[in-house]
Every structure is written in C-alpha cells, then in structure tokens.
Amino acid sequence: MGRLVDAVLAAGTVFGVQYAAREISPADDPSTRQWYNRLNKPYFNPPGPAYAVIWTLLDGLLAWSGYRLLRAEKSCCWTMALVLWALCVAGVAGFPFFVFRKRQLGTGLAICVGLIMMSGASICTAHRVDCKAASMQVPFFVWLVFATCIQEEIWRRN
Template sequence: MTAAIQVPGISPLPRWLRLAAAILPVAATAAIGSVATRAEIPGWYASLNKPVFNPPNWVFPVAWTILYTMIAVALWRLLGAMPRTGPSREGWWLALAAFLVQIALNAAWTPVFFTAHAIGAGLIVVALLLVMVLWTIRLTWRFDRLAGWLLVPYAAWVAFATLLNAAILRMN
C-alpha cells in the first residue's frame, strides 16, 4: 500500500477565483433543491407513506445548510491543493472531476424525486451519488485530508437519504 500523497496547498488560481469556483456550484445545487422542494413538501411529499425514522421536515434545510457549507469548504481546499506539475496533477484532475460529478448528481436528485415524483429513479440517483461521494473522499484524501474529512458527514447523510428513499419506495 502506498502512502498518501501530500501536495502543498499552493494553487496557481487566485483566492477569489477559488472561492467563487467552490461556492457557485454548491450554491446552484442548493438553489435547485430549494426550488424543486418548495411546492412539493406540503403537498405530494406530505401525502407519501414514510418510515418511522423519517426526520421532521425542518431537519432537512438545517442539515443541508451545514453540509453545503462543508462541501464548499472541501472544494475550496481541493482547488487550493492543485499541483502545478508532475504525475499527481492527473490524480488531482480526477478528484476534481469526481467532485463535480457528485455535485451534479446531488443537484439532479431533488428534481427527480420531488418534481418528477420518480421515487425509483430517485433511488438510483441517490445511490449513484453515494458511490460518487465516497469515491470523491478517497480521491480528495490524497491532496487534502481535511477536505476529505469535511465530506464524511455528507457521505453519512447521503447514505441515510439512500435508506430513506428506499424505504419510501417500498412503502409507496
């Protein structure tokens, strides 16, 4: 087993650009989620049969606000760990690509589940999201361990969301 590569956090990107690049995709994902759920929570979602472990509705925006903040910080740190040259640069690009794919899956789940009312398709999307978050953690870990750790609560929440989505599918 090889040791983790620790790359100095010296990025060729200016701080403001890294900050914008970290915040914008996460904020867009949060906005998509908010728009997709706003009308559906009191109507369609309220009418679904849900398991006893379904949290109260107020828990979701609180949890997601904390998680989205942690996700943006993790992305900001990963962007700051971009190697300038060498073989680790390709690994960094792969970590960034995985990060962006999982953000896209995160943004896709809410409209699939809530707007389209496609509980089964939502389960597929959230399961893929869980796989991508775990892979993102693994890839990010090589470049910034704190960034990887910041994604662990997100992985736990997505694992819970996968279980909840599966239970709702089974019950409806």
C-alpha cells in the same frame, strides 16, 4: 487562481447547484407538498426543518472541501478529485428533480445509490490530494447513506 476566486468558485458551485435544484423542483408547489406529505414514510424520517439545517451544514462543508481541492497542488489525481467532487455536487440536483417534479421514487433511490458510490470515490481520491478536504466530505457520505435508507423505505412503502 487566487484565494478569493477559488472560494467564490467552490461556494458558487455548491450553492448554485442548490439554487438550480430548488428552481427545477416544485417542492414548494402545494400539490407537490400535498403528494409528498401523503407518502408513507419511515419513523426515522427527520422533520422538514431538519433538512434545511442539515443541507446548510453539508453544503458549507462541500464548498470548503472544494476550495481546499482548488488550492491543492495540481496533478492528475487533483483533476480527478475535482471532477468527482463536482459530480457529487451536481448529482444533488438530480434527486429533487426526479422525486418532486417527476415523482419518480425509484429514480430518486437510484440517484441516492449513485451518489453514495460517487461520494466514496470522491473521498478516496481527494484523500490523495488533501486529507482535510477528504474529511470534509465524510458527513455528506454519511448523510447519503442515511438518506438512501429513508428513500428506500419511501419507495418500498409507496
């Protein structure tokens, strides 16, 4: 594929999933917002606006990583790296659906743990294909570990 097609495919996948997650999650619904605001959260939970900044950066890095993987030499490892990358991106949509629409905090925690494992596998596999693509996924992994700590505390307290 051409560079432009690869760039559109990678960015479209990441930002398309974020858009879909937003559409299937009633996070902006007043009753959902009220429910979430009433939850007992840990002191290290970032303020709401920080999430927008963090996810914009993470999404950009994930899209760039996906682009680099798409541009890499094709092989079995390349296929696995792309599959794992795509599963990480898709998994992001599951969290808001189960936490905000279904209000299932335990399922949200399970999704976080699964994403950590998937992200680790994605980084390891991508490293064999393109070291820079793998390194661009590390901030996502670090965020997932931190976010899982937050989610575990919210689940435990509520």
